[in-house]
Amino acid sequence: MSVPTTGPSKLKKKHIRVKHQKVKLFRANEPLLSVFMWGVNHTINELSHVSIPVMLLPDDFRAYSKLKVDNHLFNKENMPSHFKVKEYCPLVFRNLRDRFAIDDLDYKESLTRSQPIPDDSSGKSGAKFYQSYDRLFILKTLTSEEVERMHSFLKHYHPYIVERHGKTLLPQYLGMYRLTVDGIEHYLVATRNVFSNHLNIHRKYDLKGSTVDREASEKELEKELPTLKDNDFLKQGVRIDIGEAAKEKLLETLTADVEFLTKLHLMDYSLLLGVHECGRGEAEAEAARARPPDADTDRDTDSDSDTDNRHADGPRGFGRQTSLRYEGIIPELDIYAIPSQEGAPKKEIYFVALIDVLTHYGVKKQAAKAAKTVKYGSNVDGISTCDPEQYGKRFIEFVAKAIEGN
Template identity: 30%
Template sequence: MTQRMSTSTGKRSERGIKPSKAQNKDHKKPTAGALKGAIQLGIGYAVGNLSSKPDRDVLMQDFSVVETVFLPSDGSNLTPAHHFPDFRLKTYAPLAFRYFRELFGIKPDDYLYSICKEPLIELTNPGASSSWFYLTSDDEFIIKTVQHKEAEFLQKLLPGYYMNLNQNPRTLLPKFYGLYCIQFGGTTVRVVVMNNVLPRAMKMHYKYDLKGSSYKRRASRKERVKSSPTFKDLDFQEMHEGLHFDADTYNAMMKTLQRDCRVLESFKIMDYSLLLGIHVLDRKPLSRGGRCDSRKGQKVLYSTALESIQGDVRDPGPVADDDTLGGIPARHKDESLLIFLGIIDILQSYRFIKKVEHSWKALVHDGDTVSVHRPSFYADRFLRFMGTTVFKRIHPLRGASSKKKKNSLHAAKSASQEVLSTSREEKEQKKKEKKAQSMEHLDGNLFISSKQPDLLPASVVTLTSNSVGAESSEDRRDSSSTVALDDPLLAMSRSPSDHELDVYL
């Protein structure tokens, strides 16, 4: 590309839409409507053509397959006629992505109906990737333009992604349903079809793009003036004091995030974000005008936020379309909330250019605060920020816990008193027998204390003969040791005064 290229063409190159090598002066740049129409037509043809292929297991070579077809506007023996410019379609790993769609319960007819029936809705992108986003009219799928490096990286990830989805279909990671490339009018467009994290039918009172870093993590002035701005990490700490969940929901959410971050770390992926949408239930009734009226129930399994974190439930049927739209209930101060979330932008590998970027930023700023960092550190910082600053556990009321503790202590005290009363009765019986034995060896002139009948005053011991004292002490030691051996429960529960009493005996 030369410096004479127009500004609009340069912007398209940044957004993953770049001129192809075959571009010349006769080619007209496609309009936005033609681009969306070609994307819909290309995906529709690819899915329809795939239906003629028999089902089989996914093989390793299927992940690297790229199928190419030319679709002229006049049509051909294999392709339909259309009113868009001639274009070439590339479909990446079609059998592998068909398996992913089947795993999430997406039928081919529903997939085509969602993407091709109504015109795509173009969305704004607050991120730094400058990609274009299109939303299907039924809120199910997002179509995102990606750069060549990102598409290449995703295709390399597919074997590991396949393994991870088999083990854990419930995940907050992006769910990829297709990867395509369209070349026409001298322009190359690569798009990936994903799940939609934030349903358009639900009003998001707050939106956040969170990374767990602090360097330049504040929404710009241009972003803040939008009708629905997307804020960042520093904004969240100023506007919210954390979102509170019950213990089970908090544990399930953090377990899912931890598992997903370890998967990304194993792929050497960093610089991803948590897209967080907050709907305040107390403010306005739910608006359902943006959702297609013909949509009955949920088409995609595990696609809602609540489904993605409930890892213990297996293979439920499609969830009925209710007023929560799969949001996770939460609290913030006195407000009741519905939370929608998902991990986005995972196609950033810690390649050489990222290492250089981190090293350069670390020279100017604190290296631990910038978003670009090695994958292991990035994952730990991300989880720590989410688990302590963003999401918080609701602790049970002190009164309820203290009452439960009091009841348990009362039960334990009653049981111990019952055991001790039994021990005391046995002990008193032993004392009486022991007293009778000791009286046989002593003269009748000895003084016995009425308060402590088993204790002999020291003065009395000195007045008795050595043989009598030895015999008495020997008998008393035997009696004492016999009590300790015959009643081990008493030895465990005796008080210090009981212990002193045995020493004298």
């Protein structure tokens, strides 16, 4: 049976507005940082959908994720409309973050909520450094050769971290990226910040256990917080006054790390030492509390400004320290921190870690050793360039002498 019709049916047309998904922009003063923030946000979100493997496989150390973005909707003043993001060994670094008790969402928040802050800690390599806005993480630019060295190093580094249950003074490598902006490739590695994000560092040293050409330059000394070197350290008569038990524990970890580096024929690494003077810190905190609110140097973390006065390298923006009790809370907040021993002449907190661990004792270093031997003589044992075994032995001896026991 057919149903009669009275003419063509009339349907009421409803105008449907197409909703475009809002593109999250990451505003930074450098296009590179905008792309980095976008990339970390994307890669961490993608990893959240990947199941955690029971164990890492050799292929995981060669793996990468890669993305090319062509988006004309981006405001070019904030974000390039064409860029590429490559994350190296994503599962390896996720596993390392887990070993170092760093949650992926916290990592993403620190690196994307507000732009990383340029840091003036540059060495001979010419690398650029940045801090996450909350000062928890450090970004360092790499060369393509250093990326290759990192790949080679990771295969040994990851098993060592597993074996040590994360107990190490080696850099905590958390992610490595290649960012292509305006056709230029940039490489960045993320590590945990050695220094505190709530206690200021008042003195800073880069120590190799070497005495030849190992003093801060005039240019370095002009900085608000210069990086001093071995001869400066010796002239000042600095002692790491932590007591016998803490000294034994520190040297055990340091010796294990140095033996690991020696087996890989690595040398030229440094001990990074930061000193927080508790009395001075309390006075700065008191001064910060006394300032009127509009004079506070702490910034809103969502600010688009390219600077942030809560800088790990200088006594600025000290308001957040307030009245923290040092005992009991320091190891919990700062994994690299060791407080001075009870009864020490001066109450201090020491931040100690190894840095710059990827230099291989190859042809260049052997040539440098030969050149320095000609210049200073073969009997000088203070030159920084020497074979890995000799370097490691001298390094441990230097640090052991610098630590005050009983």
